Amino acid sequence: MNKLLRTTVALAALALAMPSLAMPAFADDAKPLAGQSITVLLPSGQSPNIASDFEKETGIKVDLQMLSWDDIRPKLITGLIAGTPPADVTEFDWSWTGQFGAAGWYEDLTPLIDAESIKDMPTASIFTVDGKLLGVPYANDFRILIANKDHLAKAGITKMPTTIDELIADAKLVKEKGIAEYPLGVPLSPSEGTSTLWYLMTFAFGGDLFDKDWKPLFTSPDSGGYKALQFYVDMLKAGLIDPASTGLKDSDVHQMFMDGKVTFDLGVGPGWVGAFEDKTKSKIAGSTTLGLVPTVSGKTVSYGLPEALGIPAASEKKEAALAFVKWMTSKDEQIKLAAEQGLLATRTSAFEELNKQGKILDGDVVIEQAGTVGPLFKQGTPTWYPQFSSAVNNAINQAAKGEISVADAVKSIADETAKAQQQ
Amino acid sequence: MSLSAVLPARRSREKGIDGTADALLGLLLAAPIVIAMVALVLFPVASTLWDSLHRVNPMQAGTPFIGLQHYQDLLKDPIVNEAWRNTIIYVVICVTLETAGGIGAALLINQAGRWRRFVLAAVILPWALPGVVNAVVWQWIYNPAFGLLNGLLVAAGLDFEKYVWFNDRTVALFAVSLVHVWRMLPLTAVIVLAALQSIPADLYEAARIDGASRPKMFTNITLPLIRGGVAIAMTQSTVAAFNFFDEAWILTGSSRGTRPILVQVYLEAFQNLHFSYGMALSVLVMFASLAVSLVYVLRVQRVTRLD
Numbered sequence: 001m002n003k004l005l006r007t008t009v010a011l012a013a014l015a016l017a018m019p020s021l022a023m024p025a026f027a028d029d030a031k032p033l034a035g036q037s038i039t040v041l042l043p044s045g046q047s048p049n050i051a052s053d054f055e056k057e058t059g060i061k062v063d064l065q066m067l068s069w070d071d072i073r074p075k076l077i078t079g080l081i082a083g084t085p086p087a088d089v090t091e092f093d094w095s096w097t098g099q100f101g102a103a104g105w106y107e108d109l110t111p112l113i114d115a116e117s118i119k120d121m122p123t124a125s126i127f128t129v130d131g132k133l134l135g136v137p138y139a140n141d142f143r144i145l146i147a148n149k150d151h152l153a154k155a156g157i158t159k160m161p162t163t164i165d166e167l168i169a170d171a172k173l174v175k176e177k178g179i180a181e182y183p184l185g186v187p188l189s190p191s192e193g194t195s196t197l198w199y200l201m202t203f204a205f206g207g208d209l210f211d212k213d214w215k216p217l218f219t220s221p222d223s224g225g226y227k228a229l230q231f232y233v234d235m236l237k238a239g240l241i242d243p244a245s246t247g248l249k250d251s252d253v254h255q256m257f258m259d260g261k262v263t264f265d266l267g268v269g270p271g272w273v274g275a276f277e278d279k280t281k282s283k284i285a286g287s288t289t290l291g292l293v294p295t296v297s298g299k300t301v302s303y304g305l306p307e308a309l310g311i312p313a314a315s316e317k318k319e320a321a322l323a324f325v326k327w328m329t330s331k332d333e334q335i336k337l338a339a340e341q342g343l344l345a346t347r348t349s350a351f352e353e354l355n356k357q358g359k360i361l362d363g364d365v366v367i368e369q370a371g372t373v374g375p376l377f378k379q380g381t382p383t384w385y386p387q388f389s390s391a392v393n394n395a396i397n398q399a400a401k402g403e404i405s406v407a408d409a410v411k412s413i414a415d416e417t418a419k420a421q422q423q
Numbered sequence: 424m425s426l427s428a429v430l431p432a433r434r435s436r437e438k439g440i441d442g443t444a445d446a447l448l449g450l451l452l453a454a455p456i457v458i459a460m461v462a463l464v465l466f467p468v469a470s471t472l473w474d475s476l477h478r479v480n481p482m483q484a485g486t487p488f489i490g491l492q493h494y495q496d497l498l499k500d501p502i503v504n505e506a507w508r509n510t511i512i513y514v515v516i517c518v519t520l521e522t523a524g525g526i527g528a529a530l531l532i533n534q535a536g537r538w539r540r541f542v543l544a545a546v547i548l549p550w551a552l553p554g555v556v557n558a559v560v561w562q563w564i565y566n567p568a569f570g571l572l573n574g575l576l577v578a579a580g581l582d583f584e585k586y587v588w589f590n591d592r593t594v595a596l597f598a599v600s601l602v603h604v605w606r607m608l609p610l611t612a613v614i615v616l617a618a619l620q621s622i623p624a625d626l627y628e629a630a631r632i633d634g635a636s637r638p639k640m641f642t643n644i645t646l647p648l649i650r651g652g653v654a655i656a657m658t659q660s661t662v663a664a665f666n667f668f669d670e671a672w673i674l675t676g677s678s679r680g681t682r683p684i685l686v687q688v689y690l691e692a693f694q695n696l697h698f699s700y701g702m703a704l705s706v707l708v709m710f711a712s713l714a715v716s717l718v719y720v721l722r723v724q725r726v727t728r729l730d
Binding site: 073074077078080081099102103105189190191243244246247383384386387390393394397398401402403416420423 | 481482483502567568585587589590591592675676677678679680690693694695696697698
């Protein structure tokens with residue numbers, strides 16, 4: 001009797017257990033990681049549907065954490081140095097590549113992402129250190145010129161400026177006609193946006209930042225970097241740039257553009273067009289127009305500042321994390337994210353598809369500018385980049401305030417760069 | 424041994440008057456704070472000190488012992504020296520204004536009679552605000568285009584149309600300090616107020632009978648008797664000014680002209696990833712803060728003994 005009872009109970013238990021054992025084997029062939037959960041850390045402003053859409057497709061639960069862009073890095077670093085990353089998939093900015101690559105904090109994704117995908121994402125090279133792909137680009141960004149076409153029309157300007165001289169002439173015209181008090185939107189606070197715009201202006205003035213041996217190319221008065229900084233000082237004196245810009249980050253300048261206070265937003269990428277054209281956020285929706293970055297020679301130039309998804313080497317759920325990275329950077333998802341949150345696709349195929357559908361404002365201009373995009377540093381982002389950037393934006397800030405001369409500012413950048421390179 | 428000699432001793436042990444029982448109880452009661460201090464203060468301090476003698480940089484392999492190298496480099500670092508200069512300016516401005524303003528506010532509150540508690544509640548509000556919130560409020564006040572300050576000055580007929588407060592280094596250092604003073608002054612006022620209220624009214628009564636004027640009473644009675652409280656208030660003001668971060672970071676970011684030493688520590692550790700260099704700098708900040716505070720503490724001890 002006892003034996004019979006034991007057998008019955010065992011069979012009943014097995015029968016009860018069977019469905020749960022069998023379920024993943026039968027139903028989840030397409031969802032082999034269903035039931036797992038991962039944490040994803042991204043900058044604020046992501047589509048609220050990301051977690052639910054991914055779970056629907058893969059069965060993997062996502063705890064999507066969002067922080068302001070500036071707060072992500074300190075959170076990441078404290079976690080990574082302690083060997084306990086705050087998430088299984090994290091934001092990975094282009095400017096962190098040198099430091100994070102040297103620290104070995106991130107998984108090499110080269111063998112995990114198919115070559116076809118990498119080929120479809122030209123900016124992937126920016127996240128590659130010593131042949132290791134540390135992040136898969138999900139948000140494209142490069143510099144372009146954005147203007148308020150109503151301001152231009154009121155001033156009688158019929159085409160976007162293509163040279164620096166034309167830009168200055170247009171800005172003067174807008175100011176003279178009282179359309180905008182300070183037509184040129186330029187961030188001059190000690191912040192990253194100030195540095196990134198100066199890099200662009202250095203290229204626009206026909207210069208470069210470093211030679212192949214990392215020697216500065218911006219210290220002589222006839223160099224692009226020197227002229228770019230002199231341009232800021234001259235424009236401040238001419239009243240074309242707001243003196244209060246010394247306290248403005250790039251996002252503050254974008255807000256001024258959305259408020260209709262500046263005519264030209266110089267330090268911006270096409271990814272902002274969505275916000276500029278959103279009537280709930282912008283007072284100038286419908287007035288945005290895009291142009292190629294003006295240069296001294298008239299031949300446009302730009303560089304990329306993409307953002308990627310990386311998997312910390314200490315993550316314990318790498319498989320599920322990889323599934324998320326692949327999903328979010330897939331062509332379909334890139335097209336969807338472009339529509340939902342205005343992200344600029346990192347896949348060439350997605351970009352072309354969106355343009356074909358007419359979903360990119362001034363798509364031809366954007367595509368033409370995209371064709372000129374190169375890496376900021378040909379040798380890859382150096383480990384001392386944050387010190388260099390900090391030296392740049394502080395020197396610009398001081399020169400803009402009149403605390404130091406342009407010559408002293410570029411010298412201070414060069415001196416601090418040399419010190420950073422030695423450390 | 425006689426019974427009478429043994430009994431009182433046993434009784435005293437039972438009642439806990441005996442030294443051993445008292446000591447045990449004392450140790451037991453002190454244990455939580457001792458454990459907390461060791462775990463949360465002494466161990467991190469010792470660990471930071473030790474690490475500052477090594478090269479801790481995640482971008483470089485290993486953590487070799489380098490002795491006092493970081494400390495030598497810090498002394499020669501012009502950016503660090505500039506941050507030190509800014510910090511000393513902050514300390515001087517903040518401690519002076521907080522002490523003078525705190526004593527003034529405490530004297531006024533002390534005269535408020537039955538309304539004292541309400542006035543005190545209103546005065547203490549800025550101190551209750553987090554530093555970041557305080558800084559954001561003042562960021563709006565200082566805004567060149569639509570800030571309250573420029574608005575008031577322009578309304579008063581002064582030429583402050585779109586004046587940018589942080590474009591001049593001297594003005595910026597003072598403007599940033601003022602934000603910190605606005606938040607920390609109430610604490611000084613409360614400490615001094617407590618000292619004021621401990622002064623017996625008879626002393627003033629006697630002075631009045633002797634024909635002493637109000638300024639005389641202040642310098643000969645009030646000031647000497649609140650010295651202890653003022654010294655404590657100055658200690659906390661000094662430590663808070665050395666630890667100045669939130670307001671400077673929100674108002675002027677990493678701007679070199681207004682960068683306090685703690686922002687430099689943050690940049691070294693979390694921007695440049697030179698952890699042990701940042702640690703060495705934080706150790707120096709701790710010693711500087713302790714040294715200045717020690718002057719006050721010794722003074723308090725002396726003054727208290729005199730009191």
